[in-house]
Amino acid sequence: MRRLTVRQRVEIWLQTYGHLFNKNAIEREIHISRGTLQKYFKYDKRIRDQDIKELHRLIKEFHKFIKKNEGIQNSK
Numbered sequence: 217m218r219r220l221t222v223r224q225r226v227e228i229w230l231q232t233y234g235h236l237f238n239k240n241a242i243e244r245e246i247h248i249s250r251g252t253l254q255k256y257f258k259y260d261k262r263i264r265d266q267d268i269k270e271l272h273r274l275i276k277e278f279h280k281f282i283k284k285n286e287g288i289q290n291s292k
Contacts, residue, residue: 226263226271230256246270 220228230253239253248267255261263271 222272223263223265223268226268226275229275230271242271242274246274 234253234257239257240250243250243252246267248264248270252263252267256263
């Protein structure tokens with residue numbers, strides 16, 4: 217079985233968890249064009265490769281933050 221590409225992983229993550237986050241705030245945080253994520257969700261427009269890389273970096277930060285805080289929750 218082949219490993220998913222970064223693009224596929226980011227798009228799956230966006231489809232699964234994108235509704236939980238403010239899309240405009242994400243765009244501002246990683247400095248991508250306004251409306252990029254809305255166009256992806258609403259019109260199925262492809263996200264640029266550079267933007268995918270930035271989204272992937274942000275997603276990794278989310279996961280690090282969650283893992284770090286899970287340890288705090290479990291120790292209480």
